[in-house]
Amino acid sequence: MNALPHQEGPWTDGHMVVCGDDGLARRLAAELRDIYRRHVVLVVPDGHDGEPGTEPSGGRDGPAPPAGGRTGAAPPLREVPAPSPTRDVLLRARVEEAAALALLYEDDETNLRAALAARRIAPGLRLVVRMYNRKLGHHLEELLDQAAIVAGSGADRATLDASTTVLSDADTAAPALVATAVADTNKVVQADGLLLRAAERPAPARGEVSDPGLCTLALLSSTTADPAGSEGSDANGTRGPELLPDERTVRGSAGRGAVVLETVRRAGPALPPRRLARRGAPLGEVFSARLRRSLAGVVAAVLALTVTTTALTDAGPVHAAYLTLLDLFSINDPALEESSTRQVLQLLSSLAGLALLPLLVAGALEALGVFRATGALRRPPRGLSGHIVLLGLGKVGARVLARLRELDVPVVCVEQDPDARGIPLARDLGVPVVLGDVTEDGVLEAARVHRADALLALTSSDTTNLEATLAARSLRNDLRVALRLYDDDFAAAVYRTLRSAHPDAVTRSRSVTHLAAPAFAGAMMGRQILGAISVERKVLLFAALLVAGHPQLEGRTVAETFRPGAWRVLALDTARPELRSPDLANTGQDAAHPSLLWNLHPGHVLHPEDRVVVAVTRRGLAELLGNPPDDRARERRTDPRSGR
Numbered sequence: 001m002n003a004l005p006h007q008e009g010p011w012t013d014g015h016m017v018v019c020g021d022d023g024l025a026r027r028l029a030a031e032l033r034d035i036y037r038r039h040v041v042l043v044v045p046d047g048h049d050g051e052p053g054t055e056p057s058g059g060r061d062g063p064a065p066p067a068g069g070r071t072g073a074a075p076p077l078r079e080v081p082a083p084s085p086t087r088d089v090l091l092r093a094r095v096e097e098a099a100a101l102a103l104l105y106e107d108d109e110t111n112l113r114a115a116l117a118a119r120r121i122a123p124g125l126r127l128v129v130r131m132y133n134r135k136l137g138h139h140l141e142e143l144l145d146q147a148a149i150v151a152g153s154g155a156d157r158a159t160l161d162a163s164t165t166v167l168s169d170a171d172t173a174a175p176a177l178v179a180t181a182v183a184d185t186n187k188v189v190q191a192d193g194l195l196l197r198a199a200e201r202p203a204p205a206r207g208e209v210s211d212p213g214l215c216t217l218a219l220l221s222s223t224t225a226d227p228a229g230s231e232g233s234d235a236n237g238t239r240g241p242e243l244l245p246d247e248r249t250v251r252g253s254a255g256r257g258a259v260v261l262e263t264v265r266r267a268g269p270a271l272p273p274r275r276l277a278r279r280g281a282p283l284g285e286v287f288s289a290r291l292r293r294s295l296a297g298v299v300a301a302v303l304a305l306t307v308t309t310t311a312l313t314d315a316g317p318v319h320a321a322y323l324t325l326l327d328l329f330s331i332n333d334p335a336l337e338e339s340s341t342r343q344v345l346q347l348l349s350s351l352a353g354l355a356l357l358p359l360l361v362a363g364a365l366e367a368l369g370v371f372r373a374t375g376a377l378r379r380p381p382r383g384l385s386g387h388i389v390l391l392g393l394g395k396v397g398a399r400v401l402a403r404l405r406e407l408d409v410p411v412v413c414v415e416q417d418p419d420a421r422g423i424p425l426a427r428d429l430g431v432p433v434v435l436g437d438v439t440e441d442g443v444l445e446a447a448r449v450h451r452a453d454a455l456l457a458l459t460s461s462d463t464t465n466l467e468a469t470l471a472a473r474s475l476r477n478d479l480r481v482a483l484r485l486y487d488d489d490f491a492a493a494v495y496r497t498l499r500s501a502h503p504d505a506v507t508r509s510r511s512v513t514h515l516a517a518p519a520f521a522g523a524m525m526g527r528q529i530l531g532a533i534s535v536e537r538k539v540l541l542f543a544a545l546l547v548a549g550h551p552q553l554e555g556r557t558v559a560e561t562f563r564p565g566a567w568r569v570l571a572l573d574t575a576r577p578e579l580r581s582p583d584l585a586n587t588g589q590d591a592a593h594p595s596l597l598w599n600l601h602p603g604h605v606l607h608p609e610d611r612v613v614v615a616v617t618r619r620g621l622a623e624l625l626g627n628p629p630d631d632r633a634r635e636r637r638t639d640p641r642s643g644r
Helices: 025-036 087-092 108-121 134-151 168-182 247-251 289-312 317-328 340-372 395-407 421-428 461-473 487-500 512-524 619-627 631-637
Strands: 017-018 040-044 077-081 100-105 126-130 165-166 188-191 196-203 216-223 256-264 388-391 411-415 433-437 456-457 480-484 506-510 528-534 538-546 566-575 596-598 609-618
Touching: 017 025, 025 411, 025 512, 025 619, 087 108, 100 512, 108 126, 108 134, 126 134, 126 256, 126 512, 134 165, 165 168, 165 512, 168 395, 168 456, 168 480, 168 506, 168 512, 216 528, 289 317, 289 340, 317 340, 340 411, 388 395, 388 461, 395 411, 395 421, 421 433, 433 487, 456 461, 461 487, 487 506, 506 512, 512 538, 512 619, 538 619, 566 619, 609 619
Parallel strands: 017 040, 017 100, 040 077, 100 126, 126 165, 388 411, 388 456, 411 433, 456 480, 480 506
Antiparallel strands: 188 196, 196 256, 216 256, 528 538, 538 609, 566 596, 566 609
């Protein structure tokens, strides 16, 4: 794919600095430059052309209109070649004059070192850091924000221009991938402790009325005449998808599919309870079926001998059971002077005891072997069905596995590398894993893919994911598939081919960087992005905004704030400002008392102190944020603490 066009231009205060070593860095630079119209300095390794799937600077939504009424060509892009973001490299990129810095290296330690150096150079710099280790990222966020507050002479964190946001591209993409496999949708958003999904609705038949859900987020390009437009690239369908349409457009969209907002529900039958507890093993896993049957036979023999002793002798039931057990373990005196009946019963009990001894030894050996193997990887049970086959336990696959198990969805993983990131997690969760190359014969069969509900192909290779998909479809034609593909043109071609070959099966293609870049861009602009969903190959963002400072929202009713194709207010945070959590995505853990109010009355007036959740396009968010001069960036240039 083509790299971003390199342009020369004068240095400007308030530019954006993006540092990275993979395709996410170039995609984010394109997002900031073409959608938000910001000057960008891109720090990448020398000669780095990006990963497959790195798109040209035009982006996906076509030529972006200038934000804030600005006109002219796209702002300049400067590239600074450097193998790592050292202090000298950051100074060359002039981070002390920048409005925000994004650190997107795949190595957490590299991002950590660069973030600490950047905070020392520019205490008022807004930082967006990509980290896989969420616990470390949380501590880093608190540390850097505290350092900014101290450098700002005790300024309140809520009013300080500097902020630190730690994001993970894997966390951004995982909900969409999970929803694709579980509920046949790729669009999920978490807010106020509630998991929502943007569900695709096919075009209703004549005389039918489609369920509108909470609201209609988009109209698909697919029609009854061209169903293939529901996936692939922006060119699919007889017309392009329409994001955030108004009611008139929705009513006049006969024959078109739609995307509506609703709560997540699993498609299919109820899930069975977990068969394996964390670091534990059920009785059926410890002892084999043959051993259990043999032990049951011995127990039945003991009961029969007890009943016979009670019936043929003068012993009561309890005493008869006592005598039988003594004879069973050969610790009773020989019945030499007793009746022949008692002697025969003693001999039979002794024979049962001889059969019990090897069974006890075998049971002890089996239990020892099972408990020694509790730390090993499980194999898929023979009768398993209705599960999800997950290919690849790398950075993204591990996050997807964790979310699937949170929903109690049965999973079987396939991984070639025994030292992959997600292997320890799978072992801890007791998830069956097949170690092997998914392209080899017998690997998918071992994962029971022919009895699975869905296949998630999340390896880092496009060709491997495609080959696994084709092999799985040869075993089961109607298998639901979501595969990770970087290249857009390749994704569109794959979708149309699979759709033609298997018209009754669901096929989805996803790009992690495609979903992650808008969230990172929104964080660099200083806004909390709750989630990003893809509508065909476009992106719709969900953001938390304070009404104050936005003339498009402040003092207006919910109906007046709606801008078709740009933004729409979805919910209002009812918590008092002093009690609000900074992370709206994780508030409202008490489901009985959520803080977000959905289905707002169209006549509700928004006040400056309100915080709202909006669905917004990339261009709409750029217009909401505007592009005002960053006076604070100019002040940082003369700050003696800046290190210049």
